[in-house]
Amino acid sequence: MMLSLGAGESNMTLRHFDFNPTGKFIVSLAGAALLLAGCTASPEVQQTAQTGTVATQAAPPVVPRQSVNALMVTMIDNAGHVLWDVEKPGFAPKNDADWLEIENHATQLEAASTLIQLGGTGPEDSAWAGQSAWKADAKAMGDAAMAALAAAKSKNLQALVMANGALVGTCESCHKAFKPTLPTEGLLHQSPHSESHETNR
Numbered sequence: 001m002m003l004s005l006g007a008g009e010s011n012m013t014l015r016h017f018d019f020n021p022t023g024k025f026i027v028s029l030a031g032a033a034l035l036l037a038g039c040t041a042s043p044e045v046q047q048t049a050q051t052g053t054v055a056t057q058a059a060p061p062v063v064p065r066q067s068v069n070a071l072m073v074t075m076i077d078n079a080g081h082v083l084w085d086v087e088k089p090g091f092a093p094k095n096d097a098d099w100l101e102i103e104n105h106a107t108q109l110e111a112a113s114t115l116i117q118l119g120g121t122g123p124e125d126s127a128w129a130g131q132s133a134w135k136a137d138a139k140a141m142g143d144a145a146m147a148a149l150a151a152a153k154s155k156n157l158q159a160l161v162m163a164n165g166a167l168v169g170t171c172e173s174c175h176k177a178f179k180p181t182l183p184t185e186g187l188l189h190q191s192p193h194s195e196s197h198e199t200n201r
């Protein structure tokens, strides 16, 4: 193994691993890394090979700092209503800025579908996020958001309305499974969502 390395390199590597009980194995790995790295290796790669830290250290896990409920209210419900509102008389997107607003909110919705799969700070959040049915419902919401995003990018109102229909189905399906006894705030929002939202338009 070490024959294929330059004398300087192998000495350096061996010296470093003199006291390591599994030295032989790690030296081989380090040697292989040096060999693969060749002349174009970045300083970090060479450093890694020389110190023997072949595997990079795992980053700490992502810890959510919001509850699922907070994401529901601030991101998901909010973004959902911006999308659904296009179906109200007089609210169909009229210009580039209107379509961009749909794009932005579809993007938020899709991102939130990923976030709620990480759990959250609510008492039930980790238990929910640990279930495959939760992940499937969250992903279905993200899929509908992606369809809405594509519709907005191509300024296709009909496709957006289709995506909106799929979207509301995903909210209902998950709420039925995971929050049957909690109040629903009225998912379809026959009445205006909030004053600030209305005056935003």
Ligand code: HEC
Binding pocket: 068, 069, 072, 073, 076, 077, 080, 116, 122, 124, 128, 134, 135, 137, 138, 141, 167, 168, 170, 171, 172, 174, 175, 178, 179, 182, 183, 184, 185, 186, 187
């Ligand atoms: C993956 C499952 C899931 C999906 C998908 C989902 N929700 Fe939720 N939602 C929940 C759960 C569970 C709660 C209750 C959280 C709690 O009480 O801690 C909740 C709470 C809410 C709340 C706040 C409580 C209430 O009922 O007023 C709103 C608003 C809400 N969701 C709207 C939506 C909308 C709109 C959609 C679709 C665009 C949606 N949700 C999609 C699971 C989901």
